Each structure stands twice: as structure tokens, then as C-alpha cells.
Amino acid sequence: MPRSHDPSLTYSDVVVWKNLMYDIDKKENLSSRSGDRDDLSTSKLLDDVNNPKAARFQPTVFTSWDQSDTLPTVLRYIVEPYVDWARRVVRTPTDVVFLTHILLYTSTSVPSAVRLFFHFTWTHGVFHWLMTSYYCGAFTIMLHNHIHNNGVLASNLAFVDRLWPYLLEPLMGHTWDSYYYHHVKHHHVENNGPGDLSSTIWFQRDDLLHLMYYIGRFLFFIWFELPLYFHRKGKRSLAIKCAISELGTYAFIYLAARCNLRATMFVFLIPLLQMRIGMMVGNWGQHALVDEEEPDSDFRSSITLIDVPVSIYDSPLHASESITPTSRQFTASSTSASHFADQRSLV
Template sequence: MKVLTASTDPGYTRPTRLSPLDKWLSHYLQDERDLPFAHLILKITATMLPLAVVLFIPAFRGPWWWATFGLFFFFSNARYKGPFGLMLHCTSHRMLFKKKYGWLNHYIPWVLGPLFGQTPESYFVHHMGMHHPENNLPDDESSTMFYQRDSVRGFLRYLGDFLVLGVVRLTGYFTRRNKTTLRFRLLRGEAIYLVGTIVLAFLNLPATLAVFVAPFVLSRVIMMLGNWAQHAFIDATTPDNCYTNSVTCINTNYNHKCWNDGYHISHHLKPAMHWTDHPAHFRTNLGQYIEQKAVVFDGIHFLHIFFYLMAKRYDLLARHFVLLDGAARDEASVITFLRSRTQRITLPVLVPQLA
């Protein structure tokens, strides 16, 4: 177990002087604090887009093709996947570009997103139109609560359901909620991605598999893996409470790379809060985290949580569990507490709590 220590996660301090490039970029941005997003967009545009185009050149074959694919795969998965995915997340909640340059806001989901397997606008409509309004409760089609959350079999069922029926279920949700605009945006993006991929496959199958199909599968697996870990610890008596149906990860390099994504509790409490404000918000509202018995880890992130749960290594989770109130607890009691939060919640148990 760990005691709460000083934050090492990124906040924001305005630089005394902006570079000429940053001054120019700031002219287009709604919030100067999002300059790192503009830098990331430029880097991806300068690397992955040209590589993707080269992979589709018919005369480009053999070792050079494989070398280019290796470089594309490196940028797509090792270098930029996390930062891009969480930039997409942040810019879904807060538009990146000013209203007068609003057309630029389509560049991330429609141009760069497909290179990471993100079908245009599907992430936005799922996350903003369904996940946040339903807050991992039964009407959330990606809810984790009805699964045993330290079970490999449970996760495979969860993942399989999303891969096979995710779009169908989300379409049904929007129909039931009469959110016809979001339904149209979902189906339009999915259809364009599917048709485009089929057409490109006839032109160059290896390149299509490398640039669009493999990233698509990987992105959906990783998104569900992340959501599983973020909502693995749920208090069955208060499943609608953001403090007890989410988890927070502090003091981890992941928060530097992925825009403080570890602060998932405060993100559900205040979805529109800027990513640089989360560490301070956590410290300011520490009393609520203590009172609500929130689950907070120090030094690990959601991939650690996922794999520790799949291996049932509650001892490793307990090692990074933060004793927010400073009171001493033995490892056994922390493990018992964490296990209680990962148990499958059945509907008969849940209904009285939501009445």
C-alpha cells in the first residue's frame, strides 16, 4: 500500500514566451493549453499519412514495403496510439479549434482517426451520446457491471459482444432514446469506413490490411480493455456513484503521455473539465474521495490494472493502492476490499439500488 504523496502528474503553467509556431497555432485553438494536441496532429500528419500512402503504391513491394509497414506499425501502436486515442477523447469533450475554424475539428476523426482504426465519429457518438449519459449503468451498452471483472472468460464475453454486436446495440440505444442525429452519424461513419476498406482491398489487399483492418481490430480491443479497467471496481450498493464505479490512477508516466487519462473518477464527475485541471481537482476534493471510499492507485495505469485482474494478482494491486486517509491497513484487508468491488452484479441486486 502507498500513502498519498505529492503529485507528479502534468498541470499547466503558461510559458513566458511562445515560439512563432505556437503563436500561429494558438490563433486557431480554443484553448492555448491544447497546444500539445496541435503538435501531435502535425507529427502524425508528417509521419503516418505519407507512410500510409506509400504502402498503397502498387510498384512498392518486397523488403522496402515490409520496412515501411514496420515503421507505420511502430508509429501507429508504439508511439502514437495512446496519445492519439486520448487526444480524440479530450477533443470529443472540448472542441479543439475555434468556431470560425470549426471545419478543422473534422480532421482528427475523419482523416487521422482511420489510421488508428477509428471509424469516423463512432467514438464520439458512443462516448458522448451513450457512455457518459448512462455512466456504466445497465442502459450503457458497454457497461462492465454484469461481468465478473477479474475473469478472463468474463472479459472475452464482454469483448466478443462488443466486436460482434457493438454497432447494432448502439444503434438500438439511439433509436430507443430518439437520438436520430447521433444514430445517423454512427451509421454514416461505419458505412463509409466499411465501403472504403472493401474498395481499397480490391486495389491493394496487403496495404488495406496493414493500414485499416489491423488497426481497426486493435483499437476496438484496446478501447474495451481500457473501459473494463476503468470500470472494474464498482460498489454494488452505489453503482451510479462516480466515486465508486470508476478508478483513478495518479503519479504515473501514463498521465504524461496520455493527457491525465488516469483521472477517470473526476472525468466522470466533470466530463468537460480540461485535462490539465484533473490533478488539482483531485487534491482539492480529496475529502470526498476518502468519504466515498474511492479506489485510487499510485504508479500504475489501466493496462496494469487489466493484466493484474486477469491474473488475479490482487497483491500487486494492493501494493499500489493509495491509503487516502493515511490510516494503516494490512494487505489482506485491502485485497478483500478490492475483490468486493470486482464481483459480478446481478439485476435483482441492482434494481433496489436504482429505485
């Protein structure tokens, strides 16, 4: 039966998808040839696409379309000069897309938010919220890279690299530094196991009331529970820092609301509520099926989706993310397919 993939997948996604289809065909004896779709060739292809010295190298510039879909004139006079410059600005030449997104958000979300505070209209408020809803998934993926790799820009721009999350996080529904403290210092350490504050193993995962309790607990008590978690682990400094950053953001939003309540609702409060509910629903879905024999195994506590565009709410490569928390997860998920199978991971 002919198979087709989601048309919005990137080139790397398609390479991995073809490799997996090849594996299925081989298992069903539909294909006996080796070639550009076997594990070794796929791994080489993905390495080349990500290797700035390889002829096949192609930095990701946009997430919504590929360079090959761009008009030749636009490509030559706008995209290529931008890529030449941007490759020197980002830490790794593959990561031009991060600069694209930082520039996009600072040139649209920031002025739009400022304008709302000085001249609020309901129409603008709704459009600002829709724009934030469109942006916040990709922003969170970028922030995820930032917190795992301690930055995304070149070392001579370390100051800017430290600064932009403080400017953009509250606009995209995050509180200052909280994603780093919760995700890197707590969630990756506990791996959804019994000690994880966002563990799903205590809940009936097909029960709506349980889901509402799970979301509500995070929304209303994480400001207290996360510092308490670090305190119990003997990590006093982390406990203090994460309490200050979380409560500091609440105080900032409160002060903003004193200036302009309606603008604060659309610029900070609704995005915060939306992001937190989205992340909890995403985590619930990721860890809905947990092997009770090994609940904290990276492979057996989460699911891996292949034929979907990357989104923060489904984060399709969660298992490989736990193992390879970098932007090279596609290579990891492809080349370790047999390892996933050995570990009985759900793909």
C-alpha cells in the same frame, strides 16, 4: 520512507503527486506544516500553470519531454516561435500540444499510409504499425478533448477542426465519429450502469472467458447494438447517424482492401482491431471494481490511478474525467481529493 514518482510525469502531475504525498504525511503526522503542497496552494499552482495571464503559465507543447529539458538554442529559435504561433491557432493557449500532435500525425502517418498503398513492403508495413501503436494512445486523448469540447482549434479554423478527425481517425484505429457517439452520447450518459452497452457489472471481472465475451461482443456487434440503443431511447437521428458513420467506415476500409489488401491490413485493419481490444480492456480495468450499492456512481464505479503517465488504456483519471471531462482534470482531482474520499472512491 522516501518516495519517488514516475520520472515521465508532467509538471502538473508532479504537483498533484506531491500534494497527495503531503496529505498522506499529514495523516501519519509526519508533516504539520502547511505550504506549497497543501490543497489550496496546489490548486493555485495548477491554476497558474494553466492560466495564460499568470507568470507561471506554461503551455504543454510536447508530451514526451518538458521544455525545461530542451537545449536553450533550440528553445529560443524553434520552440518559442512555434509556441507563439501555435497559441493563436488553438482554441485555448494551454492546448498547443494538440496542434503539435495534429501536425505530427498529418506529416508522418498520412504520407506513410499513402506510400504503403502505392508501394507496399512488409518492413514498411510493420514499421507503420509500430508507429501507429505509439501514436494511437495520445491521439485518442486528443480526440477525447475534441469530442467533449466540440473542437480544439481556434474558431477561424473550424473547418480544419471538423476535417482532421475524418482524415486521422481511421489511421489510428477509430471509425468515423463512433468515439463521439459511443463515449459522449452513450457511455457518459449511462456511466457503466445497467443501461451501458459496455457495462462491466454483469461480468465476473477476474474471469478471462468473461473478458473475451465482453471484447467479442463489442468487436462484432457494436455496429448494430449502438444504433439499437439510440433507437430504444427514442433518439432516431443519433441511431441513423451512428449507423451510417460506422458502416460507412467499414465500406471505406472494404474499398481500400479491394485496392491493396496488405496495405489496408497495416494501415486500417490491425489498428482498428488493436484500438477496439485496447479500449475494451481499458474499460474493463477501469470498471473492474464496482460498488454494488451504487454501480452508476462516478466515484464508486471506477478507479483513479495517480502515479502513471496518461495513457488511453489505463486513463488514470476516469472518475474525475466523468465529472470534469476537460483537460483540467489534474486540478479537479487534486482540489476534490476530500470529495473523492467522502464518496469512497478508489484512488
